[in-house]
Amino acid sequence: MGKRAIRKIWKMGKRTIWKMGKMGKRAIWKTWTWMITAIFRIVRRIMIKMQINRKTATKLLIVQWSRFQELCVNLKGSTLFTGVNGSGKSTILDAMTYLLTGNTQFNKAARDRDRTVLAYVRGDTKSNGPSRYLRTGEIISYIAMEFWSPADNYFLVAGVCVESANETSQKSSWFVCRNARIEQINFAKHEGKFLRISPRNELSVNGQSMKSADFFGRDRGVEQIMRALGLRCNPQKYRSKLLKMMAFHPENNIDQFIQECVLEPGKVESLKELREQRQRFEEIREVFENLKESKDRLEEVEQKSEEYENKLNALHIRELMLCYQELQEAEEEKRETELNIQSLAQKLNAFRERKKDMDQQYSDAGERCRIARNNDIFQGMQGTLSELKRQSEKLEQEFGQKEEKLSALKSLQIKLTELFPWIDQFFTISEEDKKRLCHLAEEHFQTEETIEAFVRFGELARRQDKAFETDEVHFNDQLEDLEARISELENKIKQLKANILVFPKEIEKARKVLQREFESEGIHTEVKIFAELVQEIQDDKWRGAIETFLGRKRFYIIVDEKYCRQAVKILQDKKIYGVNAVLSEQLPVTDVTPGSAAEILNIPNANARKYANYLLNGIHLCGSMEELHKYSKGGLMQNGMLAKSYAVSYMNISKTEFCLGQDAVKYQLLKAAEEKEKQLAKKEEVQKQKEQICRWREKLQQIDWQAEHYDFDSAQSLADISERNIRIRNDLEKISQNPDFMAVIQEQQEAEQEYKRLEQARDILIGDLKGCEKDLENLQIELEQLSGEIYVKDQEYSEKCLKHLELKQQMLEEYEKLREKKGICQVITPKTLRILRGEVEECVRQMENAQLSYCKLAEIDINKRGVPYIPFFREEYRNIANVKIEEVHQRLTEQSLKLENAFMNDFVAEINETIRDAKREIAAINQELKTLPFGKDTYKFVIKEKADREIFFRICRKLEHYMDTPEVYMNSAREDEEMERDIREFMELILEEEDETEYTDYRKYFVYDMEIASRQGDSEIISDLSKKQGSASNGEKQTPYFIILAASLLQCYPRQACCARLAFIDEAFSALSRERIEQMVKYLEDNHFQVFYAAPPEKINSIGTYIESTVSLVATGRYTNAVEGLVREEEAFAK
Template identity: 25%
Template sequence: MKILKKIKLINWHIFSNETIELSGNTLITGENGSGKSTILDAMQYILTAGSTKFNMAANESSTRTLVSYVRGKLGVEGKEFIRSGDVVSHIALEFYNEESDVIQVLGVVLEVGAQSMAKPHFYKVDQPFEDAWFLEDRKVRNYAEFKQTLKGLQIELDTPTTATQRRTLFMNTMGLDLKYRELIPRALAFRPVNDIQDFIYRYLLNEQNIDIDALRDSIREYRRLEKQLEHEQRYFQKLEIIDAKYTQLKKQEYEVSVNESAIQLLRLNLYKNTIEVNEKQIYGDQQRLKQLAKSKEQANERLGIYQEALADMRKNPTLERLEKLKLALAHAKKEYESNEAILKHVETEYHRLIKTLKSVDFKETIHDGNDVQAIQNQLASIKKAVDQKLKTTYLQKIKYEEEIEATHRTRLELEHDIERLKRQQQVYPENVKKLIVVLKERLSEFYHESVEVRPLFEYLEIKDESWRNAIEGYLNTQRFNIIVEPRYFDMAVKIYDQIKHDMNIYGVRVVDVLKTHGKKALEGSLAQHLTVMDEYVLGYMNYLLGSVICVDSVSNLKEHPISITQEAMVYKGYAVFAIRPEIYKRPYIGQAAIQIQLTQRQEEHKALMQTLIEKRQHKDALEVVENTLESINILNLEVSISGLKDRKTLFETYKLNEDAVNQIQSNPNLTLQLQKAQELEVNIKTLQQEISRSDQAIGGLNRNIAATTEKNEDVKATYEILYDAYERTKDDNPSLLFDAEATMKSSLDASSHNHQRAMDTLQTQNKALSANFVDQKLSLQQDMSEYNHMSNSGYGVGLECIDQYLTRYYKLRDVDLIASRNSCRQAREKSEQQFHDSFIHQLSQNIKQARRNIDLLNRQLRKHTFRDEQYRFDISASKSPHFAQYYKIITSDKEAFPSNLFMQMLSQQESEVMKELFRRITAFDDDGKNEQELRRYTDYRNYMSYDIITTKENGDITRLSTVIKEKSGGETQTPFYVTIAASFEQLISKISMVDSGCVVLFDEAFNNMDSQRIRAMLEFYNNLNIQIVIAVPPDRIASISEHVDTVLAVGRSGNSGFTQRIQYGKNDTQ
């Protein structure tokens, strides 16, 4: 064993030149300020190969430095240092190997210039030191002189040049490992404590905070990307609002256009109706004019007859009787002619009925005759046939109305799809949409963060359009597979399982992309014609298409297990098949697919509108037939027929009167001429009045006809203008016209078919819509302005600039956000990997090493019994709930798994615990504000709790943590002193005692212990393979001196210190 035998101090604080000899365990005593700690600090400086933590036992906040020791800092006013100028100091420790009889010196030469820090020069010499090494006469040699002196004495000097070499040289000389230089300052600074954890932290377990710089770097990058993503998401949310408001604005604008068109249609119909009414009025007036003219002509004829008759009668009065007979004859004739007119009306109306029926393609056989009885018989069958035709027409009209409604719904869906495509939004199966919405809502709610859920095709872009059909066709419905990040997959599956029945969602696939992560594609495969915007999706696409080889011709298909041509011919499973064109006809992958779909749907919409117009025309034609059939009034015709009298009877009456007149006319006796003349005068006057009224009526009718005709010409001119506009709209925007017609009909129904009231209602609606449009436009422009402010975009804020916002919105939605989320996720995964590798793994290793160290210490402690007690350290999980749950996982076998599997091996509860720890670690700022809190989590010692278990010889067990609460004397401190000594002995237990020397320094030791316990403690130390040096005040000498080999007294005279050996070897007092 190596023993420290001598100490040389030159210019070390108050010691100018002191040689101290000692043997075995040593006690250094002296009053406060005499220099006890100064000697111990010099020894510590050499034993640790350069530690500068001085005087820590006496004062934990000590400011002593090498310079203050070398210059001899006094702190006296007027004289700060003992030495000034250039100063050289020497410290040397001489060790003696009892077994090999070899002496070695470890020392240092310290040089301090007038304005410089201390410059140390460490060395080792394998022979005893002499004063001549350090002094020439009374002058202290500097390092160069020191080296030259030893060289002249042919003494080999071993001088390390680096701190690492120095530590290695000194520890090898002592026969100890580097752990020793850590324990020396701890023992020297040791003070009895009443807290086990504090003792563990100070004296047994190194702090060893984990280096998390790499983790911080990855977290910093993750935060940067996360912040960027947050900005983009805020931009996206604002742009989404802008897009929605603009869509609503366009919708309102369209509603206004529809209402305006409906008003124009109402106006057109109103003008058309006005023209029809005017024409009917003109026609009616013209007919009444004809009737009046005819009546006037007849009245004039009768007036002429009466006037002529009166003139004749006045010539021949006997004609009076003849005139009466003539009147009877005229009445009979009138009645006969009236009956004939009714008959003619029946025949005319019947022929008109036949013509009307023929105009609506009436299929029943109709007899076109004039026989009244035949007509009467025909009317019954016609009435039955009309009723049947009316029913059939009504059913056909209803069928067309249903078809129009279904086609209209399809048209609305198409227009909705077209609008989405114009806004760069893909259109895909409804079940997929519903599941995406539910998953996004539920996952975001569960994880308290925005979770991205998208269909597969949104992550893809086709590089070569010539392979589009092959890719689209081969993927088929897999294009709509739903992608979620791996960490959300399990919860997504649970949600899908919960809602599938209620929402009737089946057949939609959610992809476990983790299983295909990292898969590679074969050279020349279909996968290589795709650009994929997510690394997990890339692995999945390589899984789906990476083995499908692209070939130029069908003749090359069988050269590969799975292959495909551009024309979508596939070889798979030793069979060839062609993919159905309807599968890839509607593309979904990439931005180009949107334009292709938009063109397809616009063409479909155009064809659909043509079909819709044709169906409307058929329906309108059926309405014409229906209205025509409903306008037929067979009952009036039947009533007219029932009013007919017997033609024969009427004719006979007429002939009788005619014969009587002829008879009288043949009678020369005209006695009644006078009476007849009077009647003629009355009739003449009546006729004259009738003719005058007719003249007045004819004049009024002529004026009415002229005015109505003029007014109708103006209406017709306006109607022509409106109709031309209607025709242009019909050609340019059939959808708008279709909706306008529907709005017109509904408004007419609501206003009891009052056109003006319907127009007023629509105009009122348009005023409200226009006012709301202005408000919405202002709101939209405000959002546009806010977006500009938050993003510094510099876009315009007028509606004419909306495309700038929508273009940015589509790019964010379809490209940038996907890329940013992918980058952010990769950064997060890298941080999680660093979290495992740099934090969890290192923390686990530190904890395991600590447990191993404590186990080794416990083994050492088992070898020693202090009085009747044995001590052992107990380590368990921290009493802090947070640290305890972390400790349980960190020290489990799961930690041994690779970082990419670690989180997967944890239960859901354990995973949440680790995520919480990750959040805590990543939440600390880089500005140092939370550095102390961060150190708590990076210090492995905080994850454990500690106790010392004392076992008596009788088997009684006590825990020190319990005893400390009840007692505070020396009995609670004994385990700590035992442990310190055992820690040193543990160092040398694994190496050869012949070549090792373990010196332990205690300053101000055993202060709280009584003499009995001190004696017992020193007896315990004397049985250990260590050499202790204890510094105590004089009042402790009696209880310690008899148990040590050497006792040194330290004194001070002014600014000079000195030592005196008062015992060298046990009981040797000098």
């Protein structure tokens, strides 16, 4: 409206001058005077209207502040405080900014960081000695400013009272008095030569005391003052903008200037939380790495333990083999002795044949004697005698034969008598037959009946022997099965005692195949069995029921989710039947159902936990049959009663072998030991039965059941022969006594000599025969001794086999291979055992070194090493590999997710939001700058993303697809690999950066410049300020910086609001020329700032000319006084 009026007056003046062109100079001058006066009045009305929207500071009071004892000056619009260096120009600006914003960064323009509120209040001169402080004791200081509010049509006073009881303490209280002026408040009064300062509790306005509730602390007080001045911006932000303009220093770097003086520092508090999360992540990762290292060390311990156990098994096999070898050598020696006996028997037979020949010769010599004796005289008598002798000899021969047959019959009678006590349990024998068979060698029974009884009994005995043979074969089969079972149990017990949990062989074999195939494909993951991933069963009462219900599912293979498909493919390709792999990637993640069987199992592994929840969440643990009936879809009782799919069954939990939890080894060991005892007892019973059968068979086989081989009539025949022989001998004795035989004595003597010679030869032969028999007897004794030795060695071997039954079969196979290779029984020597014992000792040493290494790493007792501690280290390994490392890995995964969430949801989101706020602020300043041209120039901020922050901006751009919210992305599937890589890379950059502000200060994410649009005629030339830094004059370089600060500060002063529009400039325009100073002052005045300048006296002409008031500061002694200079009235300004 004012501009239109001015243009109208100007056009009227031109027309008037044109019409009055011939009236003369006087008329023209009067016309020009009228035009200028009218324009001035319009401008004045515009200025008054603009000042209606500004709360103007009209007076300043400073009491006991630095060198000012009492200073009260009038302020008419913008004011210049001038004076020589040290006169206190900056001190006044510090006082006003302390009052208005609570600022304590005093004298920032002078780079003096030693000034404090306490130093100002006490008047610290920085000198040495007792006179350092201008004021001592209890000090009260005041800073107050009076403002005129045209909208409210009243004055108001804003002040701060600073009370200092001593040189180390001070307390400040802010207050606001509306509808009051400075002189109406009793801050201080002169009493003679003394100045009395009113304490805060005695302060009054127009005689009315102020209440304690009228005073505020710094934050609340500053907020109240800003509200009173019509300011609604953030106090910290307002303070920062005021100080940046007040402490401005000439700059040559527009990028650095905008960062430090225009934009507020970034306050990203989330980095601390992010670092804490990272620290926790690193702590957990360190624990995880330590556990991995512990696991590696324990694997080394396990490897050395297995080497020791393998070597120890090899030693036991060799010891067993040596014992078996000695047994074989003894049996071989026995066989050789038996061969020697056989050879001697053949030799003995040869001697007996020779003896037979010798006996024939001897018989011929006897015949000669007989012929010599048989002459004519005695021929008749001798024939009778010879016949009688022949008959006697025949009878004697028959008697001998009958005696042998009777002896055989007596032996048979004894053997049969021994059979009767036990044989009748298998078949029935008549009492008559038994009686006959018990008296075979007696004469009381008829022969035919006895033979019939024997034949009947023999047939029954042969049948029973065949039955015994069948039973013996069955017993041998049972013993083989029992020995195999006992060997298996012994091996199992050894493993369990070594703290190795035993799983079915096919499962272990499948696991090894999967592990080997994974490693061949470069996949480093562990193949686990579900059972070993169960850490514990929390209530042991439910163990039997739960394990029985799970059954073979306990032995299902579990691998990492990523490798399930590969595991299935390996099972198919390698044709591994009867083994199940859990498809853990398909299992849903569910919580444990309270009261279910899943709640009983403690499982750290995430995949095993999912599978257990899937199997057991639907199985409710029931305490009674009523409760089981209630949960008919899925219920389980401790005794094994199971309800499933509306059907109930009773499971036999006694046959279930426990394998879940860390204490499963204990249960398996107890059960294996009990089973072994049962099997051993059963084997002993079977062995006894077999031995009994063998003894019975031996007794049966000792008897010749062929009836024709016995003379059942021998007893009666022997009696008859004896009687006949006695009669014949009596007849011979009678004939021998006849004297006619004396004639043939000579012939008989010669015949007898020959007979004696042969007899001597025969005796020698008999001696040799007896010698051979003696040798044979000795060999038989030796054979008996060998048999005893073999028995002892067999007992020793059996004992060793019982100790290492699981190694027996392996030893036998190895022995047979070595024996076949060497061709002799002796395949090893005691030296072999000594070497193996040395190797075992070396394995123990290596194992103890590995154990010691782990003890040092785990910081446990280093004495816990050696063979007895193998189970301890296996327990440690199982606890770490199956429990702890899984728990820590789970925690590490969770902490990694927390770290990423903290990074994205807190840090990235906060930085992104701060950057958006900064962009909005830059846009607002640009909008302000667009309406505030400086002459022909218009300024505009330009910000560009830094190239080294491309990762951050790429993340932010991708977040636009997720509602611009990191939380949405973090809860998504996160399948963008580039995004994931950028997140990890950017997070590492931030956390590894030593300079924290490099990434936490959002200002460092951009490159800043200022675009200058200059009007030159009808054209507009655009240039960047950064490119003009080298070619432009110093004033031309600095002017844009002031304009930027002014535009930034204007953000705190809304155009439509009636508010204070204060600005402070210390050491004002030190680098600007007079012309630029005048332009800047005019620019600030045109934009309705009330500026308080602090400048040296030489700036009065360039600054004071364009502002309304000037205050000169003059030092008088140790204090400073103020002299108010020219205050321009509006009329004078108009002139």
